[in-house]
Amino acid sequence: MDIMQAVGRLNSQLPLKTRQDQLGKELKAVHQAILFSLIHEGRPPSREELLQFLDEEIIEAGIHQLAEADLVVLDAAAKKVVGAYPVTIEQTPHRVIVNGHSIFAMCALDAVSVAPMFNTKVQIESACHMTHTAVSLKMRGNEIISAQPSLDIRVGVRWRMPTGAAAHSMCLEMAFLLSDQVALEWQTDDTESVSLFTLPEAVEFGREFFSPLLK
16 A cells, blocks of 8 residues: 555545534634644643634534544543644653653554654654564654664554544554564554555655644
């Protein structure tokens, strides 16, 4: 599967850009403000900050509309935004250090998407899904500056439709894998349901899928 085929397949399962395009101008601005705040402030925007975009009496309804479209993820009480793909303040296996803040990515693909999406420097701390070996990446924009333990790390995607929030279902099947050999063991010959990507391929995949959300 080439990269644009992968982007198309993910868009068919999690059509974030299509859903964003269906929003009104103000709510689209809110969605983008949430993304920028998570990256630049390490947190979702406050209610006061959201008043720049929505009147106070409709903020709650607007946030719930974004959540119903699975453009944002809410806390357990369904009151506050905790994330917007690709990042969250909920703890996941994929820590992302960006602009001096420590947040998390929903999955391995999301983790390698942050630097190119925002054209920024990022450090990723995660682990191989199979061996639990620590994985550490440093990126600048589209560039992978370093990868530990090696550049042989793969990103695996098990294609499944989300149930509820994709962050809590489909994203759990998008993982870092220590090497090509480990990745093939994870794939177990299921090439229809599982795709494997080198790090540069995963970066391109993530960039093409997520960057349109900022336009």
